[in-house]
Amino acid sequence: MKPPRRLPARVVINVIGLASIVLIMLVGVMTFAAPQIAEAVSSQRSQKSTEQANSLLLIQLAGLQAAQGEITHIEQELAKLRQQIPASEKLDEVFYEVIKAAEATGAQLLEIRAGTPAPWVARTSDEATALVNRDQSGSETPAAGDTAPAAGGPLSVSITVTVNVPDLSSATRFLDALTNTTRLLGIRSIDINQQSDNLKLFNVSLSLDTFVMPEER
């Protein structure tokens, strides 16, 4: 029996058959099934992330729906806040408050001056510290502008007020009235001085801020 020169036909058939089965499986799975599976996986992934986003939206919606129930209350709150901090300067309100306070406490109004609106900067204690600083050698100029105000943010308008009052208690009553106004006034400094030529006259000058929060939309 001679060893076969070429592969026996059956082996060839077996190899071809097996190869075509493997090929069909490979082609079918790789070119058709695999992309489908990949797409499905990515769909599921995006579904999961959408679900997460939805749950956040749901919380937001629940909050809004709850807020809608008391919308009149919230609107009243906002209206009250807007009286305290309007969207535009409305300096007439400031004049009104100061004049009303002066009238109510018997202070003789001398002058009210308003500055121009400037970006609001959080108040620091530097000025107050400088007033009572025992270490006069140190430099007292505070580093200004370390809190850069954002554009379109709140503004403040500086106001100076000068009144004459007959005594210290009138002065404190005037201050009390100014710290309980509808339109908010942030007081920076107060000077009360008895006039040297008239002991029945106290000069009160104040420097204060009023605030403006422009509408965002």
Added chain:
Amino acid sequence: MSRKDKAVRATRAVETPSNKVKKSAFEPYVDLMPPSEIESRARIALVWRWVWAVLFTMLAAGGIVAAAMYYNENARIDMEKTQNQGFDLLAQIGDLSHVNEVQSDSRNLTNFRQMAMSNHQSFAATIAEIERHLPENSQIVGIRLITGGTLTEQPEKEIGLGILLTVHSATPMDIVELTRSLRTLSWVTLSEGTELLTTTEELSDDFYRYSLQIALNQTIYSKRFVSTEGD
């Protein structure tokens, strides 16, 4: 199993091995298939088996592909359903945008108010308290107040109001007394006398004029505009 073995076996099936009896009258007539024919038939059978196998494989592959498509389609439908839910939620939120605006405006203003007005305080109460500690026969003739910064985490340590106080009095020792008595207050962080002068004004000459520097900490802030929630 080789081809020859198979052929031999086929021959044995008809009983007489032809290689033992060479010539016989009884030699039976056997219609043996030639080995080449056997071989060819077996090959064809084998091919058919493979053809079936391939067909079956195609079917199976098709099944797998179909299953994958079905799976994919389901996933897509689920995803679209979820996305539609999201759009629906967004639409509902959009309908309530007015509420949202009012709410966020309100929140912004409250936050700003808290920052801007956290140093709100009653100056009348502070001045009244200082007056209460004034020695007899002395009176405040001048007072300069400068408010401190926004409320900090440690109100006891941060300055809330700086005061420069000028008092007229008949007795020079009053400056010492007042400075010391103010120092006992919990919200006074600094109380120092800085000047004692005789007045040159047209008042009786037993009057002295003295100045004090006083620092108060932030515990005097009214906290009226500071929310207790702390957001």
